Amino acid sequence: MPAVSFQGVAKTYPSAKGALRALDGVSFDIEPGEFFGLLGPNGAGKTTLISILAGLAQASEGRVKVMGHDVAIDFAAARHALGIVPQELVFDPFFTVREALRIQSGYFGIRHNDDWIDELLAGLGLTDKAGANMRQLSGGMKRRVLVAQALVHKPPVIVLDEPTAGVDVELRQTLWQFIAGLNRKGHTVLLTTHYLEEAEALCGRIAMLKSGRIVALDRTANLLAATKGSMLRFKTDDALPPDLAGQARVTGRIAQIATRDANGVEATLARLRESGVRIEDLEIGRADLEDVFLSIMQNAGKAEVAR
Incomplete structure (x- = not known):
């Protein structure tokens, strides 16, 4: 029961x-x-x-x-x-x-x-x-x-x-x-x-x-486990380029960007350097529940629009 x-x-x-x-x-x-x-x-x-x-x-x-x-x-x-x-x-x-x-x-x-x-x-x-x-x-x-x-x-x-x-x-x-x-x-x-x-x-x-x-x-x-890939976390005082800003989660000076694999990590870091974004305290880790939650809510929102 x-x-x-x-x-x-x-x-x-x-x-x-x-x-x-x-x-x-x-x-x-x-x-x-x-x-x-x-x-x-x-x-x-x-x-x-x-x-x-x-x-x-x-x-x-x-x-x-x-x-x-x-x-x-x-x-x-x-x-x-x-x-x-x-x-x-x-x-x-x-x-x-x-x-x-x-x-x-x-x-x-x-x-x-x-x-x-x-x-x-x-x-x-x-x-x-x-x-x-x-x-x-x-x-x-x-x-x-x-x-x-x-x-x-x-x-x-x-x-x-x-x-x-x-x-x-x-x-x-x-x-x-x-x-x-x-x-x-x-x-x-x-x-x-x-x-x-x-x-x-x-x-x-x-x-x-x-x-x-x-x-x-x-x-x-x-x-x-269903959310694969890595999460880049870093601090910056600079504005992110528009293509990264649209997918980043920013809290004050801390930015977090999801990447699919090692190639994605390298590509993201290269894009930051190319845009002149100065970063501090870079960490590469796994997605946490907040990342999972945001991803599920975004996908659910898209499904609602499709209906």
């Missing part, structure tokens, strides 16, 4: 221009104990899919199950099997951290949960904040409390929706160490993130969404 199952899920919203189809027949399963990544650009349908899974939105078509429980029919059991860390910082300003976790336990009918609450506080670096009022916490600390609230009832399935957006490196390391430990104990994890290096490091399988459709679904290693 899959931990999470999406079966032909579609979601349509009315709009001034007619029906807007946010999801279009999304189907895939997440097996128990998987660390699964759901990636896509803004507007791809990730949040809509998570909202349907959480019971915050209703699918126009299809079914969603958590540990065998239909989220629309057997909703109480489905909610109990699920712990969701939302993107937004949502908190009650009138309670301390420990009080907030006790109240969250009560929502699931759990009493005398302090031993597990203490373990959550310690694992997420919140022990010294247990008596602090929620409104006194920094954004990063509030994010940690949201994680603790999602885990307070020990759900078998954990959904992390952009959990490290806008937080510091220390929180990321603390969070991933704790979540990875839960995953090793058998918890299923579904992660959405725009930090693709996190998905590459953590996720065994990845699904990619674009315009409400699945455009890639495979093991992370297979997705990386």
Whole structure:
């Protein structure tokens, strides 16, 4: 039995221009104990899919199950099997951290949960904040409390929706160490993130969404292996020639250009020299998940235009 199952899920919203189809027949399963990544650009349908899974939105078509429980029919059991860390910082300003976790336990009918609450506080670096009022916490600390609230009832399935957006490196390391430990104990994890290096490091399988459709679904290693060739990475203060600029990924002074083979590397370097582009810190490596993601999204965009 899959931990999470999406079966032909579609979601349509009315709009001034007619029906807007946010999801279009999304189907895939997440097996128990998987660390699964759901990636896509803004507007791809990730949040809509998570909202349907959480019971915050209703699918126009299809079914969603958590540990065998239909989220629309057997909703109480489905909610109990699920712990969701939302993107937004949502908190009650009138309670301390420990009080907030006790109240969250009560929502699931759990009493005398302090031993597990203490373990959550310690694992997420919140022990010294247990008596602090929620409104006194920094954004990063509030994010940690949201994680603790999602885990307070020990759900078998954990959904992390952009959990490290806008937080510091220390929180990321603390969070991933704790979540990875839960995953090793058998918890299923579904992660959405725009930090693709996190998905590459953590996720065994990845699904990619674009315009409400699945455009890639495979093991992370297979997705990386499918992108052949090398990646030139270097720093420069000069503008790239137009023929290279069109295929480069530029972040500040850092430029990355994909090449097919050794001949492509030599040709690219020769073109840079010919154009008078001065480069520093040249590296030649393999494509990472961000390169794979961009390539898949570009090909999916071309396919949409062709349709």
